[in-house]
Amino acid sequence: MRNPLSKKIVNIQPSGIRKFFDIVNEMEDAISLGVGEPDFDTPWHIREEGIYSLEQGRTIYTSNAGLMQLREEICQYINRKLHTVYDPKEEVMVTVGGSEAIDVALRAMLDSGDEVLVPQPSYVSYVPCVTLADGVPVIIELQEKDEFKLTREQLLDNITDKTKILILPFPNNPTGSIMTYEDLKDIVDIIIEKDLYVISDEIYSELTYSSKHVSIASFPGMQERTILINGFSKAYAMTGWRLGYAAGPKKILKQMIKIHQFAIMCAPTTSQYAAIEALKNGDSDIEVMRESYNERRRFLLKALREIGFDCFEPFGAFYVFPSIRKFGMTSDEFANRLLQEEKLAVVPGTAFGDCGEGFLRISYAYSIEELKTALGRLEHFITKLDNF
Structure with missing residues (x-):
């Protein structure tokens, strides 16, 4: 029989996290610190709005780009938070999670052979x-000594005449690294001079702990060359609602909506009504969750250092990225042994790129009590190691 499978798809490796x-x-009695999922329930007033929309029979298709009221609320939110103005009619679209927005943006912008700069460690998609999208990924290996930030020198070293897009994944999954105003300012002139476009994945924008999030789209000359991607999963604990959005130049959004139209039609209607409520009345919910994450962040970082891990301080998202190099194992070996011997799951850094070797991603989207139990297992594991 003829091979029914695409070589391109077969050659793509599945997510290293899912394994x-x-x-x-x-595994019975196993504890996982590997999930990038808030442990909060979606706030009740948001759930209630979703329920009410169902009770009112609001179950038909929406516009391909999403409910106009939701797009208007998204634009008001972006203006309020980032001081950047978008047209809800032509510069915003609602997607099935931020992941769809990333996929659609790349497919709308790339021709075969175009190069895309991908800083790693970063999100697996x-x-x-x-x-x-028939593009060519060019990996920029971020360094722990730079707090896993993208530096001006790294950007310049990786640009060629085929480079079209820079993916900017901050606040970062898995490292928790952020890019401050000064960090972003340092690379803006290069992006403009080299005529690059940016896909700025800002899904963790509400979860920063040392300073407010800054978007590269807010810099002069950058809004017209940036696709800003965000969503509701992390900030509002709405992962299962599957709702995100993209904001950017209308000539790009027009083509993104075309792809979305044929592949998806529209994002879930119930989720869109719930998201309107989240944007209108959810700021206080975000603050409660952020304060709790920050407490866990400080607790976990201190505890990891006390039991012998080297770990830089992350200021965004809800992950720490400790080094395990001193233990003489690869990331995969460490994570597998920890799971088998102590029934504790963390994610090897290599799931987020080869330069993640020597690190683990540990999520603190769990209660302090759960973290304490997990840390006990982790400490027991490393005390058994001969070289520690």
Whole structure:
């Protein structure tokens, strides 16, 4: 029989995160610190609005780009938070999570052979989505000594005449690194001079702990060359609602909506009504969750250092990225042994790129009590190691 499969798809490796989730789900008494999922319930007033929309029979398709009221609220939110103005009619679209927005943006912008700069360690979808869009991913290896930030020198070193897009993944999953105003200012002139476009994934924008989030789209000359991507999963604990959005130049959004129209039609209607309520009345919910995450962040960082881990301080998202180099194991070996011997799941840094070797991603989207139990298992594991 003729091979029914696409070589391009077959050659893409599955997510390195899912392997550990699947094992944990079948392991009794296992604890997972690997999930990038808020442990909060979606706030009740947001759920209630979703329920009310169903009770009112609001179950039909919306506009391909999303409910106009939701797009208007998104624009008001962006203006309020980032002081950047978008047209809700032509410069914003609602997507099925931020992941769809990344995929659609790349497919709308890339021709075969165009290069996309992908700083790593970073979210697992960027490289596969570039490949699926027939682009060429060019990896920029972020360094712990730079707090896993993208530096001016790294950017310049990786630009060629084929470079079209820079993916800017901050606040960062898995490292928790952020880019401050000064950090971004340092690379803006290069982006403009080299005529690059930016896909700025800002899904963790509400979860920063040392300073307010700054978007590169807010810099002069950058809004017209940036696709700003965000969503509701992390800030409002709405992962299962599957709702995100993209904001950017109308000539790009027009083509993104075309792809979305044929592949998706529209984002879930119930989720869109719930999201309107989240944007209108959810700021206080965000603050409560952010304060709790920050408490856990400080607790986990201190505890990891006390039991012997080297770990830079992350100021965004809800992850720490400790080094395990001193233990003489690869990230995959460490994570597998920890899971088998102590029934504790963390994610090897290599799940987020080869330069993640020597690190682990540990999520603190869990209660302090759960973290204490997990840390006990982690400490017990490392005290058994011969070279520690």
